Amino acid sequence: MTDNSDFSKKLKDIHVIVNVSARHVHLSKEDFESLFGIGKSLTKDFDLIQPGEFAAKERLTIAGQKGSIENVRILGPFRNKSQVEISLTDGRNLGIENLEVRISGDLDNTPSIVLIGKKGNIILENGVIAAKRHIHCSLKDAEKLNLKNGQLIWVRFEGEREGVLGGFVTRASGNSVLELHIDTDEANALGVKSGIYGLIADREEYFDNENSFQKDIVETPHLITELFLKKIKKKGMKIKLDKSCILTPMAKDFLKNNPEILRK
Numbered sequence: 001m002t003d004n005s006d007f008s009k010k011l012k013d014i015h016v017i018v019n020v021s022a023r024h025v026h027l028s029k030e031d032f033e034s035l036f037g038i039g040k041s042l043t044k045d046f047d048l049i050q051p052g053e054f055a056a057k058e059r060l061t062i063a064g065q066k067g068s069i070e071n072v073r074i075l076g077p078f079r080n081k082s083q084v085e086i087s088l089t090d091g092r093n094l095g096i097e098n099l100e101v102r103i104s105g106d107l108d109n110t111p112s113i114v115l116i117g118k119k120g121n122i123i124l125e126n127g128v129i130a131a132k133r134h135i136h137c138s139l140k141d142a143e144k145l146n147l148k149n150g151q152l153i154w155v156r157f158e159g160e161r162e163g164v165l166g167g168f169v170t171r172a173s174g175n176s177v178l179e180l181h182i183d184t185d186e187a188n189a190l191g192v193k194s195g196i197y198g199l200i201a202d203r204e205e206y207f208d209n210e211n212s213f214q215k216d217i218v219e220t221p222h223l224i225t226e227l228f229l230k231k232i233k234k235k236g237m238k239i240k241l242d243k244s245c246i247l248t249p250m251a252k253d254f255l256k257n258n259p260e261i262l263r264k
């Protein structure tokens, strides 16, 4: 059997709760009043994990050149500037051109969209993004995990559609709670639902250590050749032979000269 324990040790072994962000809208107070009536305010439906953030009961319709989507959640509290977060798939269906993956709040030169509320409509001149995947954490968490605000990290997801995604932006701030946010496209690609755990690993752990990522997928064949053993050696792995393994003569010679690749 090939040995994966070295690989596992290289991961930080930190499991972080994953939540899937469905499409949603953040509104300024002014835009909200244009959509739902002067003097009206958000009604809390339920709290989100991040302190102070909540899902509101109010919903609206968002519309682009090609289509519209009803019943889109509004998240509170109000922000200085309205922002619409949709998946790239939504963007295609709505006909939103030039939709970009952006960090929340980075809205310069982002596309426009029409918002339709109970009491009125507005054209949001810009503010539509596909949210860049990110990890929230407190400053304390960041220190513990050896992460810096803005640092990109890699996260591994287990399951039938197992995979590793890079480019999670670390968003460390005061009292944030450790939580990963991915959108519905990402979640569907990985076959994951809210509430599962992702495993943090930083970039260096995958890429500075040559081939460490592939360690997971090498299988020990029944017939062991010299070529296979050379690959194992190059990857810095060890193998364990059992009675069912057949070695070619050259593989036997290679093992004699390279006994360190055998795991006892």
Ligand SMILES: [Zn+2]
Pocket: 134, 136, 181
């Ligand atoms: Zn988030």
